[in-house]
Amino acid sequence: DGGITQSPKYLFRKEGQNVTLSCEQNLNHDAMYWYRQDPGQGLRLIYYSQIVNDFQKGDIAEGYSVSREKKESFPLTVTSAQKNPTAFYLCASGLAQETQYFGPGTRLLVL
């Protein structure tokens, strides 16, 4: 089946730990995006990537890092520098200059 997959569905992070969220798409989309959603709020852009081996910071990039080694994959690392990581993380993809489609999300909780 074609689509965007995110894993895991739930992720727990200990203090001082880095964790990595997976996002994979088999839609042959050029662009991929990471958003953060907090309760009762809209989505805020963390990072985005237009092509392989290139990415740009979004509005709230501090404490996060990404890589784009393959067109299909855009993993997000939540580093220990992110002091308030508890949120719902959404990955999206789309063709250049086209609409974005979202994955099912990963909920990150801090122990």
Next chain:
Amino acid sequence: GQQLNQSPQSMFIQEGEDVSMNCTSSSIFNTWLWYKQDPGEGPVLLIALYKAGELTSNGRLTAQFGITRKDSFLNISASIPSDVGIYFCAGQLRGNQGAQKLVFGQGTRLTINP
């Protein structure tokens, strides 16, 4: 940064009623999008609007791209229980190298009483 003002924040209606929600901004957008999000899931695209003044329907949903390119509305006719969820508007900007950046409204939470 840019912000979208989405209203109302929440709606409580009876099944069968029509629904209307809107988004306004001080910025001009190239595209307006409307998404629906169910609890614990990712947003699903409902309607995409690409031209100022455009009016587009998708079943019982109708959305319009404002003439000024700074606003959009979404109407749902004859609501049914599965319409329950959070509806988001999003304005799309064109960034570097053609990358699309979305700015989201705060969402409208729709609750339907059977």
